[in-house]
Amino acid sequence: MSALNLINLRKSFGAELVISDLHLRLQKHQVKVLIGASGSGKSTLLRCINLLEEIDDGQIILDGEDISAVGIDADKVRASIGSVFQAFNLFPHLTVLQNITLAPRLVHGISQPEAEVDALNLLSRFGLSEKAHQYPDLLSGGQQQRVAILRAIICKPKLLLLDEVTSALDPVLIAEVLSLISELKNDGMTMLIATHEMGFARKVADEVLFLKGGEIIESGTPHQMLEKPESAELKNFLFALEQAGRL
Amino acid sequence: MSYQPSALRLQREASRRQASRRSTTIALLSTLAVGALVIVVVTGAKGFALVRESFFSWHYAVHSFPSVLSGIWLNLRVMIIAEIFVLIFGLLLALARTSKSPVLYPVKLFATFYTDIFRGLPLLLVLLLVGFGIPGLQISWIPNSAVMLGTLSLILTYSAYVAEVIRAGIEAVNPAQRMAARALGLSQTQAQRFVVLPQALRKVTPPLLNDLVSLQKDSGLISVLGAIDAIRAAGIETAQSFNFTPYLVAGAIFIALTIPLTRFTDWLTRKQDRARQQQGQW
Secondary structure, X not given: OOOEEEEEXXXXXXOEEEEEXXXXXXXXXXXXXXXXXXXXXXXXXXXXXXXXXXXXXXXXXXXXXXXXXXXXXXXXXXXXXXXXXXXXXXXXXXXXXXXXXXXXXXXXXXXXXXHHHHHHHHHHHOOOHHHOOOOHHHOOHHHHHHXXXXXXXXXXXXXXXXXXXXXXXXXXXXXXXXXXXXXXXXXXXXXXXXXXXXXXXXXXXXXXXXXXXXXXXXXXXXXXXXXXXXXXXXXXXXXXXXHOOOX | OOOOOXXXXXXXXXXXXXXXXXXXXXXXXXXHHHHHHHHHHHHHOOOHHHXXXXXXXXXXXXXXXXXXXXXXXXXHHHHHHHXXXXXXXXXXXXXXXXXXXXXXXXXXXXXXXXXXXXXXXXHHHHHHHHHHHHHHHOOOOOOOOHHHHHHHHHHHHHHHHHHHHHHHXXXXXXXXXXXXXXXXXXXXXXXXXXXXXXXXXXXXHHHHHHHHHHHHHHHHHHHHHOXXXXXXXXXXXXXXXXXXXXXXXXHHHHHHHHHHHHHHXXXXXXXXXXXXXXXXXX
């Protein structure tokens, strides 16, 4: 059974079709990376999967359960999917520790002391112990994003969605975040990642998917996709990246 | 090694000190000039002697002080009770107005209606309508004391203002915060309670306190219903002596009561501004 199965997904905003007849299958422990220009539908796709957007047609099967069915408890579904955003979106009025333990306490019914022990273990594993009692404003962007990722994985989600998580960071900070994500891959986390970082796609992706106009134009191993692109669209996209010095 | 300011920094600081000395001098001179002008105009006025006797009489001030002070004790109790209820009702109204739940739609409609009406209605009018209208209904279990009904009027009016302030705060919280909370599996209510509301209240604390200061002084208006508060007590003293000094005494006490809260508001605003400046969030 696959961890995630998207069947015939369609989503439009008004008259504009953002995702059209998209199929995607993600096995357990697999990491797939979505690439494509801004507006290609990557973020919308991720937001559809964690039910922040409603799809117009098709099915989303998470771990054997149709989470796109009418009447499904969306809060429960979201509690089992981790999501991380470009802008971190940490809660500024809570400390790092409180940010991470909020969902365990409120959603998963874990006692505060237990949640704090879990969170502190996670923070120390990724070298953020000192920051546990600080407020997010005092952290660097890379630290904030790493905390946001830990907040998303503390309850061991079935699936982790990463939406352009490095786009707001400079290269040094990007490296910190990417190394954390590589470790999560080693842990066996199932991930779907939207990114502009091709080096990162090369490093962690089991498969790279190229999106344009809400469709998967081409997919394959990172090597195939980045070295031997077939479609004209992907070639153009890679050429543009190369021109911008971002390949 | 101890900190050694550079020559440029010392020079810059010296220049700043000089500039600040100059502006202090100017401020002092202009204040003296304006003060002198006011004194000359007021004391030179034809009726000054009369006004001084009937508004600034030390004798009447001392004489009326005890009864005005006992009146202010009523104002204090009214203020505190009203403030507590205003914060509770204001919060509930704000939550109702920002709610998106279809079940709560009638409540939302009511809250919108309510704030429209009570923000538009002059407080004096509310006091008269509630203070004289409700006893007129002659319902036995509704209290008809002037103090109770006066306090109720204050609560009715100020809840509407406070609700709007809190609503503005809720709407000023970045929608991404709510989205991030929902993405973690928090319900709509949990996201509101644990993520949005704490941030919203922090944002609106200064304007909220400002409304409370305003409520404190407006507690004096319940005197129109006949409650013996500080203003009413001053009025009674005045009626006996035809000297208006007791009103000034009441005014001074009101100012003394509101100053701590206004200073606290200023201090809090400055603190928030400084914090924002440090984070570069302008």
